Amino acid sequence: MNALDYLQFVLAPQVVNGLALGVAVVLVALGLTIIFGMLDVINMSHGEFYAIGAYAALALGAAGINFWFLLVLVPILMVPLGMAAERLLIRPVFDSKDRHVTTLLVTFGLALVVEDLLKVVFGPNTQRPPTPIPGATELAGIIVPNYRLFLIVVGAAIVSAVAYVVYRTRLGAMVRAAAFDRNMAASLGVPVALVYAGTFAFGVALAGLAGVLLAPIYSVFPTMGRDFILLAFTVVIVGGMGSIWGAVVAGLLLTQVQALASLVISPVWTDPIVFGTMVAFLVFRPQGLFGRLGHA
Amino acid sequence: MLTISGLHSHYGLSHVIQGIDLAAAPGEVIGIFGRNGVGKTTLLKTIAGWVKPTEGAITLSGQSLNGLAPDRICLSGVGLVPEDRRIFPGLTVEENLQLGLLQVRGRAAKAERAAIDQIYDRFPRLGERRRQLGTTLSGGEQQMLAMARVLVGEPRLVLVDEPSEGLAPMIVAEVFAIVRELRERGCIVLLVEQNVHEALSVTDRFVVIERGRIVLSGDAEDAEDREKLLAALAV
Numbered sequence: 352m353n354a355l356d357y358l359q360f361v362l363a364p365q366v367v368n369g370l371a372l373g374v375a376v377v378l379v380a381l382g383l384t385i386i387f388g389m390l391d392v393i394n395m396s397h398g399e400f401y402a403i404g405a406y407a408a409l410a411l412g413a414a415g416i417n418f419w420f421l422l423v424l425v426p427i428l429m430v431p432l433g434m435a436a437e438r439l440l441i442r443p444v445f446d447s448k449d450r451h452v453t454t455l456l457v458t459f460g461l462a463l464v465v466e467d468l469l470k471v472v473f474g475p476n477t478q479r480p481p482t483p484i485p486g487a488t489e490l491a492g493i494i495v496p497n498y499r500l501f502l503i504v505v506g507a508a509i510v511s512a513v514a515y516v517v518y519r520t521r522l523g524a525m526v527r528a529a530a531f532d533r534n535m536a537a538s539l540g541v542p543v544a545l546v547y548a549g550t551f552a553f554g555v556a557l558a559g560l561a562g563v564l565l566a567p568i569y570s571v572f573p574t575m576g577r578d579f580i581l582l583a584f585t586v587v588i589v590g591g592m593g594s595i596w597g598a599v600v601a602g603l604l605l606t607q608v609q610a611l612a613s614l615v616i617s618p619v620w621t622d623p624i625v626f627g628t629m630v631a632f633l634v635f636r637p638q639g640l641f642g643r644l645g646h647a
Numbered sequence: 648m649l650t651i652s653g654l655h656s657h658y659g660l661s662h663v664i665q666g667i668d669l670a671a672a673p674g675e676v677i678g679i680f681g682r683n684g685v686g687k688t689t690l691l692k693t694i695a696g697w698v699k700p701t702e703g704a705i706t707l708s709g710q711s712l713n714g715l716a717p718d719r720i721c722l723s724g725v726g727l728v729p730e731d732r733r734i735f736p737g738l739t740v741e742e743n744l745q746l747g748l749l750q751v752r753g754r755a756a757k758a759e760r761a762a763i764d765q766i767y768d769r770f771p772r773l774g775e776r777r778r779q780l781g782t783t784l785s786g787g788e789q790q791m792l793a794m795a796r797v798l799v800g801e802p803r804l805v806l807v808d809e810p811s812e813g814l815a816p817m818i819v820a821e822v823f824a825i826v827r828e829l830r831e832r833g834c835i836v837l838l839v840e841q842n843v844h845e846a847l848s849v850t851d852r853f854v855v856i857e858r859g860r861i862v863l864s865g866d867a868e869d870a871e872d873r874e875k876l877l878a879a880l881a882v
Contacts, residue, residue, distance in 0.1 A: 521742075521745050521746075524738055524742040524745055524746060525746065525749075527735065527737050527738060528735045528738060528742075528746055531735045531736055531737060531738075532733055532735060534697050534717060534733075535727075535729065535733040535735070536735075536746070537696070537716060537717035537718040537721070538695050538696075538697070538717045538718075538720070538721050538725075538726075538727040538729075539721060539746040539747055539749055539750070539796065539800075540718050540721040540722055540746070540749030540750045540800075541718060541746065541749060542718050543716075543717075543718060544716070
């Protein structure tokens with residue numbers, strides 16, 4: 352195989368696959384990093400909210416609801432779920448001295464409960480909704496599945512929209528102000544309790560949206576949240592906990608590293624490379640590539 | 648009208664405010680003096696809702712502020728310029744000002760823009776730096792921004808804590824000019840200040856706090872009261 356063929360038939364498809372996975376990881380990591388940046392809460396149940404979104408899409412899709420409508424409906428349905436989780440589980444322990452540990456344990460407990468509930472309700476088997484956009488497109492000689500192209504475009508649009516809201520609107524300024532200094536923000540009229548609940552619910556809705564979008568590619572099974580969230584956590588840590596742009600850059604970089612490394616070494620070793628990067632960041636650059644929400 | 652009666656508040660186990668009574672009419676500037684750690688800042692924080700009162704009542708124009716969250720207190724017409732300015736690090740000058748607009752709900756976008764433009768006319772340096780992060784401003788400019796953030800709303804009571812701390816004399820004069828402006832607007836101003844001589848130039852009345860209680864009060868224009876004040880503070 353000459354260099355051009357290698358580029359066209361091996362390297363380029365791998366880059367595109369890595370890009371699609373990167374966008375998927377960024378979508379899951381986005382809600383996680385916003386919740387961390389805003390509330391200083393490491394939401395261990397974020398993966399399960401992603402799974403709930405995927406199962407909701409599966410169940411509602413089976414009931415005959417159109418996939419395109421689900422893209423709007425599921426995130427909306429996730430909002431009250433997020434509000435309830437924040438109100439019942441986060442807020443009661445939010446002001447405790449060891450907030451980080453307590454919220455981490457509470458959300459980890461929630462994750463275990465949700466995972467088992469999904470097993471009980473939907474069974475332990477893997478299910479896969481039909482691909483909403485079948486077929487593939489040839490781009491410069493590379494065959495790319497249409498749904499993955501759609502995912503890349505929609506993912507980029509969602510990240511841009513979220514970044515616009517957070518960094519370019521008054522609502523975003525309120526969120527960032529409350530993240531920096533909740534007392535001062537409140538004294539200027541920012542309804543901090545509502546902003547916190549809304550941010551948590553927004554993060555959960557984003558996880559649900561990621562679930563709907565990724566279900567046709569990665570299938571739906573009760574532990575799907577746990578499996579995917581490890582990569583999302585890595586992205587959040589490497590990107591800088593709380594940074595939207597950090598999550599984007601780290602998500603795309605790490606998944607490219609994973610995709611390209613698997614061309615030259617056994618795929619078994621790609622996970623240690625990615626998680627080793629996370630450990631290296633925690634030791635040598637704990638703030639990640641970018642700072643916290645609002646600093647980015 | 649601001650009425651504070653029998654106010655007590657705690658910081659953990661520490662009983663900081665131990666029974667304060669104070670009343671102020673619209674357009675009145677009250678200087679709050681005393682040594683460090685006597686409870687001046689805690690008094691302002693209690694009024695602003697950062698510290699919950701354990702006893703007593705705070706009312707503004709007949710509306711009780713007791714137990715309200717700080718954002719509800721803000722909406723009741725209370726503005727706060729805190730001791731360390733508390734400019735939000737990741738927000739631009741304009742964004743900091745936009746948050747100040749939240750005090751008045753339902754204002755039309757045009758009116759909001761006009762309010763911010765008025766601030767830029769009043770403080771041209773802020774206008775020039777509107778897209779800059781607030782924390783990249785000089786200390787004096789940050790103090791102007793902290794005060795402008797309150798001015799852009801429609802406060803009836805403004806709590807100002809140590810506004811001249813660490814600032815050059817020219818900036819201090821500007822800060823007190825803003826306090827005068829607030830008075831002319833009919834705001835009640837509670838001014839905590841270490842720079843007593845300068846502060847007396849803008850205050851109508853003063854109180855001295857010691858160990859969480861008012862131990863002296865007087866008229867800022869009255870020579871005898873001023874002498875008592877300076878003697879009490881040994882300045």
